[in-house]
Amino acid sequence: MQQPIHATTVIGIYHNGQIALGADGQATMGNTIAKSNVRKVRVLAGGKVLAGFAGSTADAFTLIERFEEKLNGYGGNLKRAAIELAKDWRMDRFLRRLEAMLIVASKDDLLIISGTGDVLEPDNGVASIGSGSMFAQSAAVALKKHAPHLTAEEMVRESLNIAADICIYTNHNLVVETL
Template identity: 80%
Template sequence: MHATTIIAVLHNGQVAIGGDGQATMGNTIAKSNVKKIRRLQDGKILAGFAGSTADAFTLIERFEEKLSAFGGNMKRAAIELAKDWRTDRFLRRLEAMLITASKDEILILSGTGDVLEPDNQVAAIGSGSMYAQSAALALRKHAPHLSAEEIVRESLNIAADICIYTNHNLVIEKL
């Protein structure tokens, strides 16, 4: 998926997730202040998306339904959503990815049925994801005094300096 950067970091007992605000149509910037981060379950879970906006909203709605059905258990809700996403004819066509985060864990969800828990407590999706992830991993290792929010902010700024599909209009949420 391209046209955005979303990153989540779990660090020193804090979790933060952030994204840039750029939406593109082809090779043109359509909007520069899109909010791609959402608070779910009365603020206990954060979600960010990359890909088609309408598809991502559909997935977030379905994820919220699964959270409600499974008592707020994020991992179980993610697995059930991934099952539906992979097998349902309608959902299978959705082109988006999600990162979800609670105070204890981060998950990446994809339409291929993947529910991944990152090894290094850093997850990123979108066109600038590898730039942001590399920056976050370096900051966690060499600047451990930074907060999760500070790591997310600096990582997104680094990605925005490199990736043409990522801008500096950041939205960051933390738990």
């Protein structure tokens, strides 16, 4: 049986009134690189919302579609859409089996959504998911503290590059979007 495509690094940073969300492009199947340029960050709601995913690609696309439906159904209210998606994800028999996580962001909010019903808003303006998430998050926290002159986009890029240097499931093919 073929193993699902998984493993990645996605990071969102809120810094000086700017949001940036980025991800590497690597997808793996077991210990093999299956694709090196997967686009794991999406722009939604006419450019007002960003969403990034980690986990099974097909599952993540399903979740992003559902999130976008919720976003439209709740008039663009990011937090409400995230909470409603998390509720559905946890309760729905089909959605419960999906193996992915999301980071969603608007101009004012940065959230992590998981299948266990969690909607987390990070304290430090840094949200990360995926196999290289702790490497990227550590780099981002250090950059926010010691290089506050950098933009959110520059911090995301540097954090992802640091994670890619350490995590075998993360590459240097980056996609970064900003609001």
